[in-house]
Amino acid sequence: MEFRYLGNSGLKISEITYGNWLTHGSQVENDIATQCVHAALDAGITTFDTADVYANTRAEQVLGDALAGQRRESLEIFTKVYWPTGPRGHNDSGLSRKHILESINGSLRRLGTDYVDLYQAHRFDYETPLEETMQAFADVVRQGKALYIGVSEWTAEQIRAGHALAEDLGVQLISSQPQYNMLWRVIEAEVIPACEELGISQIVWSPIAQGVLTGKYAPGGELPAGSRATDEKGGGAQSIKRYLTDEVLAGVEQLKPIAADLGLSMAQLAVAWVLANDNVASALVGASKPEQVADNVGAAGVKLEPEVLSRIDAVVGNLAVTDPAKTVSPDTRPS
Template sequence: MKFSHVGSSGLVVSRLAYGNWLTRGPSRNAETDQECVRAALDLGITTFDTADLYADGAAEESLGRALRGMRREGVEVLTKVFGPTGPGRNDMGLSRKHIRESIDGSLRRLGMEYVDVYQAHRYDPSTPLAETMEAFADVVHSGKAHYIGVSEWTAGQIRRGHALARELRIPLVSNQPQYSALWRVPEAEVMPVCEELGIGQFVWSPLAQGVLTGKYLPGRSRPEGSRAADANDGSEVLTPWLKDDVLERVQRLRPVADGLGLTLAQLALAWVLRHPGVSSAVLGASRPEQLADNVKALEARLDDGVVAAVEEALGPVANRDPAATESSSPTDPEWRLS
């Protein structure tokens, strides 16, 4: 395993993080959950990402059970707050009430006294940013989190949040955007601002929901047992990528990967990790052996020619629109009242 500082902070994380978003939901059994976490630990992965929203809290519970007995100081645990955790109007968003209640719920489910990074899962236009950051300051100053982070915030939102964090003397150290060779949205605005401010990236979906593994072929049915074939495992998030023009472009990467002795998945991970702003790439797994294969990407070195070849293959179908970041969060300040 290789390790990296998160931005300009002193926090060190593994270059690959294990995430339990969809792959540890109700469609996976408890035994597989435990096996994947043990495999991650055996491979040297020390960073684990989750959220209170995932599987209605069951993901945090599962991760907590899997890490029980580990030396707490030897792992880095990230969780998030924003999405609905109950039926009430205050069971969502980034209000002081929801943040203070949600951190206690997350720690209870994880069975831990603190998390290493507590992240705002999305931006909340219905709550004053000062209220949100003051609530995060309370979380840090009470010892329930060491650092704070954000996910899918725009460059302007990150800049304003970082300024308030500095005033409140709390470390906003990370951003968690979607980022892959097919989803290059953060490159134009978000990543440059984060680099300026010393904020590192925990990127999610570096394999574009598995599309960059090459297992989905143009004109073919979805492979049995794959996420795209499982209506209970988030198959809807794959829909934008399961177009023949996209899948055909992904297949053009095969000779590039073969020339490096890599799988398509390893090539896609190496492409993401080459970016200097990326502290860690968050991976899910439904089988332990997937993690063992993915870790090999850490040894790959992509020269300018390889990067250009990836650009040529995927350029016409890659999304680079900065506006896609803002569209992932609610924009109406009254969204919780509707």
């Protein structure tokens, strides 16, 4: 495992982060989830990402239980706040001071820790003044409940505004967590340049396009049993739907010779591709089986040469979504 600095800070994180969206507390049983976490630890992963909304808080609990007994100082634990939790009352979502200060306490309790290394705004809240949100995050940091703050799926303009307020408040906004992979590149035009200027790193989610870039979905073929595309319970089927077109899947098939030439699995090629971007500090990977962790970790330390990146672009570049306007948050708080 290799480690990278997160933004313009002294915090190092593993370049592969284990995330438990769509898996812990919903898609897989708790004992399998624990095995996956332990496989991540065995592979050298020290950074773990979750959110209070995942499985309506159950994912945080599962992760906390799985990490129990580990040396806390050797881990980097991240979580997020914004989406509805609990009984979904009128103040159970968003980035108001009330919801942030109440949510961090619940997250810490479920995770079994006194602090998180990174506390992230899971979307931008148009119903709350940004000044109120950033003041609440600053207070969480001053209380010692989070060491750093970050955002997820914010536009470049929103990141600039949030960073300026954080700087005025004396706290460090050091990360952005967007979706990013060979097929979804909406952050390249605006978000990445802004973050490079501000000293903010990307922790990218869905680097293998929720499994599509593993090559297991064949164009015109049946959906594999037990795959994310068949997960109606945890929401995986809906989230992966946009990638499951014959045109996209046919393009992915053409990546297989590239991976083979490099001695990599398709998943490793996909993860190595996002890590080739200098602004990416870590790639978030999940797993429903322990062996999937080992496969993804095989991308750590892999350096893709420029000619390989050009071959990949020639195959799937025209299939990629690049419109920066695709980075969006709900106009009103979800309930």
